[in-house]
Amino acid sequence: MINAALHALSDPTRRAILARLALGEATVGDLAQPFAMSQPAISQHLKVLEGAGLILRRVEGTKRPCRLAPQGLADLEDWLAQLRRAFETNYARLDDLLTELDKETPK
Amino acid sequence: MINAALHALSDPTRRAILARLALGEATVGDLAQPFAMSQPAISQHLKVLEGAGLILRRVEGTKRPCRLAPQGLADLEDWLAQLRRAFETNYARLDDLLTELDKETPK
DNA sequence: AATTTATATAAGTTAATTCTTATATAAGGA
């Protein structure tokens, strides 16, 4: 799932869609409007975001209002936190060592 | 910059490389070894990671030891935290709205 | 019932990505 999430987030248009959704629910039309891009293109991006668990949609007549899915960030946060922990436990010594090496090579 | 970072992270091989580097410094050869992939392929991934500010390299004779770039990690965390806040505030607001709607529709 | 509105899906195109193999470069060791 982290793969789907990061793939979804790697596209600037999709990130802009998320930013817009942070302001509140929006329909596909609302979301498409600010972009110089066709409606199907936006629908395709929304499918990717939904597949990654980053947005939710409901049915309201012919509209499909979208909103952010807070749970969708959890896996990504876990992954990043894990990377951070490993980094912290394994790099303390290395950083000191590299600093020392720098001092030994003055100029 | 966040664009380059997220693009870099969208590839599973590159994420695996970062995970390996979280355990400590490694040369290109070290990094290539666990993968069923040629050395040039790994070098190309490393170039992407370096360009995204996620790794640092030093020169040590003919070797090029790589390590995680603390700033790259920090920037990512900041971005993700910001995204999390956006997700949460929107969720809270929507929650309030739905609660209000509930009150207005008593049973 | 016919038309319009909101969205989805299909098919095709172009461009970007990720590999490959072949080759270049530069430091280390015999």
Add this chain to the structure above:
DNA sequence: TCCTTATATAAGAATTAACTTATATAAATT
């Protein structure tokens, strides 16, 4: 110096991604 090791770069092939236009569907409006 010659050979080997470690890595980078170039060029090309295969795959995937991100668009497009055309069309389908289903609810809302007239």
